[in-house]
Amino acid sequence: MAEPAEPHTYRVIVRGTWDGLTDTSRTRLLADVDDHGLTQMHFTEQGSLTYDKALKHFSFRYVVVSDAADGEEMAGAIAEDRAESALKELGHGFGPLRSTVTDMDTMKINRKGR
Numbered sequence: 001m002a003e004p005a006e007p008h009t010y011r012v013i014v015r016g017t018w019d020g021l022t023d024t025s026r027t028r029l030l031a032d033v034d035d036h037g038l039t040q041m042h043f044t045e046q047g048s049l050t051y052d053k054a055l056k057h058f059s060f061r062y063v064v065v066s067d068a069a070d071g072e073e074m075a076g077a078i079a080e081d082r083a084e085s086a087l088k089e090l091g092h093g094f095g096p097l098r099s100t101v102t103d104m105d106t107m108k109i110n111r112k113g114r
Contacts, residue, residue: 008065016098017056019094030053033051038050045063048061
């Protein structure tokens with residue numbers, strides 16, 4: 001009998017560029033820009049969307065719990081899928097997504113003063 005895979009917690013940043021935004025999308029995004037600035041950057045399972053008034057780039061921050069055997073690539077794919085779904089639901093145009101993944105269970109913590 002195979003042993004169950006060990007779950008790891010990943011922090012994933014999904015980045016992208018707005019593309020083909022309609023006037024309606026621009027208006028909605030600009031109206032909510034203060035709710036999506038640098039102070040709103042939190043890693044959550046639902047993801048937190050950040051962008052600025054230039055409406056060029058955006059990022060999502062996700063916490064993804066996935067089997068360690070599936071690795072960082074799977075965690076990145078899961079987060080990109082979540083971001084794509086969220087953007088489509090909001091009705092905003094966007095280009096290709098890319099992600100950066102950190103495995104929190106294997107991350108080394110450097111403590112000062114040792």
